[in-house]
Each structure stands twice: as C-alpha cells, then as structure tokens.
Amino acid sequence: MELQKWYDIAAEEAKWQAFWEEKKIFRFDPDGTGEVFAVDTPPPTVSGKMHLGHAFSYAQQDFVVRYRRMRGMHVYFPFGTDDNGLPTLRLIEKTKGVKAEKMGRERFRKLCVETLENDLRPGYIKDWKRIAMSCDFDSFYTTINNHCRRISQKSFIDLYKAGREYRKEAPAMYCTECRTAISQVELQDAELDSFFNDIVFELEDGSDLIIATTRPELLPACVAIFAHPEDERYAKLFGKRAKVPLFDFWVPIMPSPRADPEKGTGILMCCTFGDQDDVEHYLEHKLPLKVAIDGEGNMTDLAGSYKGMSVSIARRMIIEDLKGRRKLLSQTPIRHTVNVHERCGTEVQILNSKQWFIRYLDLKEQMLAWGRELNWYPNHMRVRYENWVNGLRWDWCISRQIYFGIPFPVWYCAKCEAVILAREEDLPVDPITDRPPVTKCPKCGHGEFVPETDIINTWATSSLTPQIAADLYKGHPIHQRLYPMSMRPQAHDIITFWLFNTVVKSRLHNGVNPWKDCVISGHALDPRGKKMSKSKGNVVEPQKVMDEYGADCLRFWAASSKLGEDLPFMEKDLVTGRKFITKLWNASRFALMHLGGYAGARPKRLAPIDAWLLSRLHRLIKGATESFERYEYARTRLETEKFFWQVFCDNYLEFVKERLYNSEAFGPDEVLSAKYTLYQANLAIIKLMAPIMPHITEAVFQLYYAKHENEKSIHLSQWPAYDAKLVDEKAEKAGDLAVVIVGAVRRHKSENALSLKTELAMITVECTKQEEALLSGIEKDLLGVTKARRIAFGKADQDIPDTALRISIEQ
RNA sequence: GGGCCUGUAGUCUAGUGGCUAUGACGUCGCCUUCACGAGGCGAAGGUCCCCGGUUCGAAUCCGGGCAGGCCCACCA
Numbered sequence A: 001m002e003l004q005k006w007y008d009i010a011a012e013e014a015k016w017q018a019f020w021e022e023k024k025i026f027r028f029d030p031d032g033t034g035e036v037f038a039v040d041t042p043p044p045t046v047s048g049k050m051h052l053g054h055a056f057s058y059a060q061q062d063f064v065v066r067y068r069r070m071r072g073m074h075v076y077f078p079f080g081t082d083d084n085g086l087p088t089l090r091l092i093e094k095t096k097g098v099k100a101e102k103m104g105r106e107r108f109r110k111l112c113v114e115t116l117e118n119d120l121r122p123g124y125i126k127d128w129k130r131i132a133m134s135c136d137f138d139s140f141y142t143t144i145n146n147h148c149r150r151i152s153q154k155s156f157i158d159l160y161k162a163g164r165e166y167r168k169e170a171p172a173m174y175c176t177e178c179r180t181a182i183s184q185v186e187l188q189d190a191e192l193d194s195f196f197n198d199i200v201f202e203l204e205d206g207s208d209l210i211i212a213t214t215r216p217e218l219l220p221a222c223v224a225i226f227a228h229p230e231d232e233r234y235a236k237l238f239g240k241r242a243k244v245p246l247f248d249f250w251v252p253i254m255p256s257p258r259a260d261p262e263k264g265t266g267i268l269m270c271c272t273f274g275d276q277d278d279v280e281h282y283l284e285h286k287l288p289l290k291v292a293i294d295g296e297g298n299m300t301d302l303a304g305s306y307k308g309m310s311v312s313i314a315r316r317m318i319i320e321d322l323k324g325r326r327k328l329l330s331q332t333p334i335r336h337t338v339n340v341h342e343r344c345g346t347e348v349q350i351l352n353s354k355q356w357f358i359r360y361l362d363l364k365e366q367m368l369a370w371g372r373e374l375n376w377y378p379n380h381m382r383v384r385y386e387n388w389v390n391g392l393r394w395d396w397c398i399s400r401q402i403y404f405g406i407p408f409p410v411w412y413c414a415k416c417e418a419v420i421l422a423r424e425e426d427l428p429v430d431p432i433t434d435r436p437p438v439t440k441c442p443k444c445g446h447g448e449f450v451p452e453t454d455i456i457n458t459w460a461t462s463s464l465t466p467q468i469a470a471d472l473y474k475g476h477p478i479h480q481r482l483y484p485m486s487m488r489p490q491a492h493d494i495i496t497f498w499l500f501n502t503v504v505k506s507r508l509h510n511g512v513n514p515w516k517d518c519v520i521s522g523h524a525l526d527p528r529g530k531k532m533s534k535s536k537g538n539v540v541e542p543q544k545v546m547d548e549y550g551a552d553c554l555r556f557w558a559a560s561s562k563l564g565e566d567l568p569f570m571e572k573d574l575v576t577g578r579k580f581i582t583k584l585w586n587a588s589r590f591a592l593m594h595l596g597g598y599a600g601a602r603p604k605r606l607a608p609i610d611a612w613l614l615s616r617l618h619r620l621i622k623g624a625t626e627s628f629e630r631y632e633y634a635r636t637r638l639e640t641e642k643f644f645w646q647v648f649c650d651n652y653l654e655f656v657k658e659r660l661y662n663s664e665a666f667g668p669d670e671v672l673s674a675k676y677t678l679y680q681a682n683l684a685i686i687k688l689m690a691p692i693m694p695h696i697t698e699a700v701f702q703l704y705y706a707k708h709e710n711e712k713s714i715h716l717s718q719w720p721a722y723d724a725k726l727v728d729e730k731a732e733k734a735g736d737l738a739v740v741i742v743g744a745v746r747r748h749k750s751e752n753a754l755s756l757k758t759e760l761a762m763i764t765v766e767c768t769k770q771e772e773a774l775l776s777g778i779e780k781d782l783l784g785v786t787k788a789r790r791i792a793f794g795k796a797d798q799d800i801p802d803t804a805l806r807i808s809i810e811q
Numbered sequence B: 001g002g003g004c005c006u007g008u009a010g011u012c013u014a015g016u017g018g019c020u021a022u023g024a025c026g027u028c029g030c031c032u033u034c035a036c037g038a039g040g041c042g043a044a045g046g047u048c049c050c051c052g053g054u055u056c057g058a059a060u061c062c063g064g065g066c067a068g069g070c071c072c073a074c075c076a
Helices: A009-022 A052-070 A086-096 A105-130 A146-161 A216-221 A276-284 A301-306 A311-324 A361-373 A379-391 A458-462 A465-473 A492-510 A542-549 A551-558 A571-594 A608-629 A633-661 A668-689 A694-709 A729-751 A769-775 A779-786
Strands: A036-038 A074-076 A079-081 A140-142 A165-175 A187-203 A208-213 A222-227 A241-243 A250-255 A267-271 A328-341 A349-358 A375-377 A410-413 A419-421 A449-451 A485-491 A515-521 A762-767 A791-795 A806-810
Touching (some): A052 A105, A052 A608, A140 A146, A146 A419, A208 A267, A216 A222, A311 A328, A465 A485, A485 A492, A492 A515, A542 A551, A551 A571, A571 A633, A608 A633, A633 A729, A633 A779, A729 A762, A779 A791
Parallel strands (some): A036 A074, A222 A250
Antiparallel strands (some): A036 A485, A187 A328, A222 A267
C-alpha cells in the first residue's frame, strides 16, 4: 500500500469536506430509520465573521451529534441563521454606511435582504462548514425568511387569540438611541460616574425637606414623595405636601415600605418614570403621569425652559439653576450601576408608550416547574434559569419601533382602534403594503384601517426555532417526530434570553417543553483567562487558527474543557492537537502497512499481549461511551488520547513488531492474532476520536477500513461496541507486568546513555511463581522490545510485594 | 446584597473517600530507532487556596474564611 509520509492538514481537510458535501454524508433523510435525535441548532446572528466563542460552542455540539449518529440514531441537525431585527439593522447600517430612518422603510428593508442574501450570509456560513459542523445545511432557515415570518406571525395570532397578548399604553423600557422599546433581557449593567444631589423641597409650613437624587432632570416629572411608614423623622408629614423647586408645583407626601430610611435622606422622590420602583408606585397609588422625557431622549414641554434639551444637558442646567437658587445643599460624587441597552450602551429610560406584551408574569410557578422537567447538562445551569424566573418583573414586551424585522400581522380600525388580525392563510403579511382581510370594522363598521408599523422583537421569533426547524418537514410523516426535539445546545450566556423564551413559547403554544436535554457550553477566553472583546484587543480569530492548525486541532482544543466550563485559548493545545494528528497518522500508517493482506479473519486464540490490549481497549470503549452519553466529550477525548499514546503506541506497537517483522519465529495463529488485534484496535481508536477530529479519522478510515467495513464514511459507521467478554483481568495483569519490565529496561538504557537498540545479554526478573506464570507466553515479545538475548525469572521470596519487581540487566 | 461555578507542578488540566495525585505544554538529560527527529526514551518539578471538623483514611464530604469568574438584584 502506498502511504504518503506526511499528513497535510490543510489539503486533507479541504478534501474530506468536499467529499462529505459531494456524497451528502450528513443529509437528513426524512424517510430514514432509527430513533430520532433532533437538535435545535442555535442560529448564529449574522455578524460578519464567526468568532472563537462560536467555534468553541458549535464544535462541542457537533461532538455529541456525531456520536449519536454513530450510535445509529436518526439525526436531524438543521442549520439556521438569525438575521432579524436590531442586530442586523445595525450591521447593515455599519457595513453599508447608511441610516435606516434616512433611507425610508421600504428601501432599507430591501437593502437588508439583498445584503444578507448576497454578501453576508454565504461567507458567514462557510466558517461553520469549515469547522466541520455535521449539519444538513440544506435543512436551512433564516429567521427573516418567509417560512419564519409565517411561523412568527402565526405565533402572534395564536397567542392573541389565547388571550396571552395585549397592547397597552404602559411604562416600558425604552432606548432613546435606538428609538425603540426594549425588554428586560436586553438590559446590561454599566458603571457610571454620577452625583448624589441633595435638593431642597419646601414644605407647606415653609420649612425644608431634603431629598437625595441622581436624576434631578426628572424633577418636572415628580408626582409624589415617599418615606418609610415607620420613619419617625417623616411620620408627621404624611398627608401633607411639598413644593418641587424650580418648577414650583406641589406633590403629596405618602408612606411606602419601599422607601429605605438608611438610603440618602430616607426620602424617595417618585417621578414618572425614573426606575422600576416609580412604575410600581405609580400603578399602586394611581398617581398622575408626567412625561418629562420624549422618545428621542429630549425634555418635553413639561420641562418648561429646559424643553428640547437632551437629558444630560438638562441635568447639568437644572443643577446649575438649583445652585443659583440655593436649593442644592450638596453634591456627592458616586459611582453607580445603571441599566443600559446592550446593543448601544445608552442609558435606558422608562417611557409610557403603546406596546404589545405577552402576559406571563402570572406563570412564574409553572415556569419553574417547566425548568425542572428539562434535563440540564451540567445540572447546575438550571439555577440560572430559576434565578431569572424569580427575578422577572415585567411582562414580555415584544414590539419594537424599528425598520427591519418581522411585522405584526395587525391593522387597527381607524375609528375605534379594534384589532384586525390577518388570516392564517394569508401569512406572511406586511400590514403596511397588504390590505386587511376585512373591508369594514367588525366592531363599528368603519371602513378605514391603519397598519401596525412596529415589528416583532427578534427573540419572539428565535424562541420558535424548534417549531421552525421541525416545520421544514411539514407534511412529511417525520414531522411529528421532530418536535419536541431531543437536544438544545447553547452557551450559558443566553439561558435567560433564548432558552427561557423558547420554553415559554413552546409551553404556551403546545403545552410541552421544546426539548428533553439542554446542553450548555461555556465560553472561550483569551490566553490569560479573560473575556475576549474587540475593545480589549485580545480577540483570537478562529479563521486564523484554522489557517495554521486546521479544524481538527481547533476542535481538539474545544474538547479539552468539561461541558459548561470556560476555557482559555492556549496555542500550546493546538500544538498538542497537531502532534496527536501526526502520531495518529503514523501509527495508522504502521498498522496498515502490516495489514496489507489481512482479510478480517479471527485467530483461534488471542496471544497474551493481544488479550491485554483488547481488554484495556474495551474498558476504554465502555468509559468513552458512558461519558459521551452524559455529553462529557472531554473525558472521552482525554481517555482515548491516553490509551492511544501510552498503551497502544508506546507499548503495544513495540510488542507487536516482533511478530510482524519476525513472523517466521511464531505460529500462524499468533501472527493472525497480532493482525486481528492491530486491525480492531486501530479502527476503534479512530472511531472513538471521529466525533472530535473528523478529518484525520476519515482520512485513515478511507485508506483501508472503508472497503473492508463496507461503509461510505467513518461518520456513518457504528460506534465501537463494548464487549465484556474481552475484559480479561489476568491478561491485564500480565501485560502490565510486561510494561513494567520494558520500562525498567528503557530507564536502564537511558541512564546509561545507550540507544534503545542496544542489545542486552540477559534480563533477570525476580518475581513470584504467580507472576512468572502470568508472563509465560510473553517472553518472545519481551525479548523483541528489549533487544535482550535471554530473559530469566528468578525465584523471589513470597514477601516481595508485586509492585517491587526486581529487574537486573546484564549487557 | 443574593445565587451559582472555580481554586491541583512555571502554565493549562484530569481526578466526588483508598495504589507513589492524571495528562499535556514548557524545562533538563539521553537516543540519527526498522510508523513517527514534524519523533522516541528518561528525569526533575506539588503546602491539591487557607483554617477547622467528620473518618482508620480527605484533593474529594461538612462548616467557616480568602481569591477569581459568571448570572441576577439594587440604582431615590
């Protein structure tokens, strides 16, 4: 057999990827057989380039999917991209240098769709193919295509009909930079420098009341003042009023348990709206609404002379004016955390506006129960879900005032504002360009309608990925077996977004959990263990890593962390992966060289050293299989690697050489036993590593095994089967003793600066009768490895512990 | 402020009650070896974060600290 001496990673990986694609190895066959294993693949947000965190997390998913496929399961592993909503809008604005509002809705939408289709998406997906995701890339969706629009709009209609959705003018979190409402999950913390301002309010009797605030610009929106009901300092003021400085209007002073006597002056100024507490006070006490800030982040009429100023300028001006009137007692600089919008970092305002909500705060108990029904890997990730549910304080606001996304399938009667839904058979619709399905309002008979111009938040669509993916096979009998799905793989940072929302939607629509198992991966960190970010300049690009080391090495690295654990990127791990590839190639080359004429026959009896190897191998298979069943691919990698290097290469291959190069000295069955074992062990090793390093293992498989095993690809072959009959403790003891003897000889040669080839006159092993018996049948193999002319077994006292074999060597 | 995770050679890491604590990278020494010098063999390197407890026995279990990370809350 002609075997190339070096394995060229770049050329081989390209070659096998083309092979898989051409032969459609990973195509999903809906008519296939076996237990379905359906995967809710995360659709990555199209953002220019795959980053290392993606490579890390997606590689880990692919390990377990490939394993399941080799276990004979009917794998459904679709692929989608998320290219809907605000992130895409921002990306297009940036890459094309445009502003959505300036372009106009229609032109901008068209630009988005075309840019995605022609420029961004194809190149983006290539990276996922390059790390060898074994997805069926033809079972494909994008969260903005018609398939997803239809499902998303139908979801809206169904939940509306179920009474789960309402449109309401209500306080909602709002980003004045992006000019849209946002939801709780889109918040991020930011540490900002600010001032605690002690401001003087005037009481009815003319005395002062000091209130501390970080947001003086909200003074015109002040509607009440609260103090703790048991706060003796202020008890006498309840029911009285205070005058807001500068703006000179009176507000009531009321008790509220939410006011903390320890904080500031113990007085809480309630403005509509400064924070969540204000909202709750507003609702609880039915306070008036005073809007001081508009949707663009500027002061309204209410602010009088400050009208039109931005929040930050108004804040400064108001402080100046308070100082001027001696109404500012003091300013204390503080550093505090505020909520900002995760997309743009702008401080979030709470504004009253008309938004669509999914009502779900009443379901907290059920949500917790749903979370407990899922299998979490690793288990502790459930806590994050529960924390989130326990902390929920808002219904889910799903409307966004932006230009790009899936429209609400809704019109309103121009007269009575009745909600007119699209008909299901018309979906997807765009109410701006499409006509409503009625000509007269069913409520008031009016004939004019206005379209909803908001779009549905992207998470309200991507939380439907299980249904979206399954519905790609709608109408086929397989359809109903694809949902609920088997597994949701994802990283831990989006448990509160994507995972939680998907559970909610699936429950509300279908009353079931969307999947059985949640498999949560960690993050890729920089070499110093820090988070990677563009601003820190510590970003490692997976494309560059693959240029140098290839996908197998990158995957090898990704397989070195336990599931759910973050992992620093270490170039040395890539080097280790490359060494592993070289070693695997060379060991396989050796095996295949000697298997030339081997046709698969079994020996009548296994030689002792072969029994030892196969016994160890089957223990490995058992452990590796159990680990993979628990999604612990890292353990499979670790143990396979150890077995391959230490047991198979360092020792077994050395033992077996004697029978292969010097076969006349052995019986035919002993030689056959060697070939049989070599064949089985090498095949098992490449199969165990196949999910993690798909290219090198395919390359070896195709050299020889594909034909003999009659398989198209190693990735469609069967995972090694554990055979308990091959686990042989006696053989293991014997083989391990032989390894100890070889180790002693190697140490002797190394310490004496001798080549391992140096011949030895005699090795004397002092051991017990039992041990001598175990070693019988291995002498010839031992002589071969040690290059000794004779081996003798001296009698040892029974007292010698087995670990202390005494080995003497004569040159 | 609450919750969760993590702490093991210079570095990364395995190890949920029992061999001399795993492996890799790095370091040092030796070996041109018939699969592999893009290698091999060998060696050195440890307060298993600290303190207490349980136990015949603790890296492992319990309690209390300390340090790092993440999630959430607070935001007057």
